[in-house]
Amino acid sequence: MSTKVLLSTLFAGLLATAAVEAKEHSGKGYIEKNGYKGPETCEVCHAGTAKQFLKTVHWTHASKVDNVENIDPKQEYGMKNRIYTMCNGNDIVNNLKEIPKAPDAKATKFSGCNSCHPGNHLSDVGSTGPAAEAAIDCLVCHSQDYDFSKRAPYKDDQGNVIIGQDRSTKAALSIAKPTVKNCMTCHEAAGGGVYVKRGFAFTAENDVHAAKGMVCVDCHKADKHRIPTGFDPNNWAHDGLRLSCTDCHTEKPHKEEAYNRHTARIACQTCHVTRTGGSFAKDFTVWEKLSNGYYEPTTLRREANETVPVYAWYNKTVANRPDFIGPKGDRKDSKSRIYPFKIFQGKGYFNKKDGQLLAMDFAPPMSTGNTLAGVTSAANIMGIKDYEPVPGWQTVYFGSNHLVTKAKALTCNNCHAPNGVLNFQNLGYSAEEINKLTNPEVYFEYMAKKQREEW
Amino acid sequence: MKKAVSVVMALALLTMSIISFSGVASAEEVKLIGVIEKIEIKSPKEAVVTLKDNKTGKNVVITVTDDLTLDKFKDKRIKDGDEIRCKYDNEGGKNTSKLFRKTAGC
Structure with missing residues (x-):
């Protein structure tokens, strides 16, 4: 072996070692010595982070929203309190609870919209104070060796529903920047099953960024645990940080000027996100009985990458009516560009008295199939007395911003x-x-x- | 002689067709929803899962080789008792998973 090759090999080895060392969590030694006790351990080095995290949408499930019509700009909106037909409930009416045992079921089960909330459910969506800070499940997002069987709901001695956490030292010793797995554990399961709501798999086969080894937080780059998001017409709550392709790419990203001329009025996604997936229609008025004895909303679905999007002008403001949630925009509006969307249509009960979509508490229909009982229960929870449920459909446009392709882009x-x-x-x-x-x-x-x- | 060659050729063609079609039939894609009875991690690249078919009540043994699902077994995002929506090929008598997803979501 020549001296040049030997030196190059040594240098490469040093670089690799440095890279590995740079990735290792600097608090590893402390955790090995003292064990992991939850956020108080993290706070030894990351002081103030728990308090900071309680202000993010991941914890509050809501924020003020300034680009959606027909809502109060002073109020906060998000999965905490929104009602639309992909979910037809929210954290309030579908707070995690034990579902009454269905007649044919073997045992009761737990269900709730806030089952992914990174607290312990005693400290729940939007909670504050020392108990909330201590309840944060830092490791569910940051550990690479988390035992997810521990993150399951159960009842304590007082009958409170708790979400378990893996607070083992083993899990804490593998702290790192969140991987795709950390994010997708919750985000792929939204809407009633894997890839049902968003309908995308962030894998090398399906997305050019994933194929390059990028992870979610390379684009959704957090600032003090606030996560930037795009302008999906159906994703209202945000941390005040926005994200766009031009954060990394330029306004004229193509070698061909012919393509660059399009970018003023055609969003990148239109040519580079040519497929979508997941559920395209759902009926909350009729639930299907499952083999385990419980019921679920009748859901029509496709795999990730199996549905062709529709295209519409979008100026990043949102039309919000009981029968429609989707993009506003127009060819004549210079702020509008053509974007791709996944169309979803959901059937629910609307209030004949005021035309508004009614929420549904899933507990009654889940165990008996009685959907109107779910509407009654939700109305009771929300204090709505004057209502008359009538079935109807709502159309929702979901942003199509993942499943990015270069090789199969439109030409x-x-x-x-x-x-x-x-x-x-x-x-x-x-x-x-x-x-x-x-x-x-x-x-x-x-x-x-x-x-x-x-x- | 000419006739014999034709007969042999026809037979060969018929045999090839039967082999080809039987090949297609044996690689049929099957869909099932069932509950996990057992997960056996055979190697970092393979697991064998026993699913109890909700429709028939019978156990079906399926080999899983995709990294995403294997990782879910490893960290128990998928575990015994979970209900699964599965597509598999049964080529050569071996059931190989093509899609393996939990039915549950929030």
């Missing part, structure tokens, strides 16, 4: 063709404009040149 002929991906008529173009936009003349010369260069 000119996908949109610029009759019956192409974009419905130019619905997007506000005239017949004359559509004739021009769907003619190969728009792209032929460019694509022919590119083809010659490639071959």
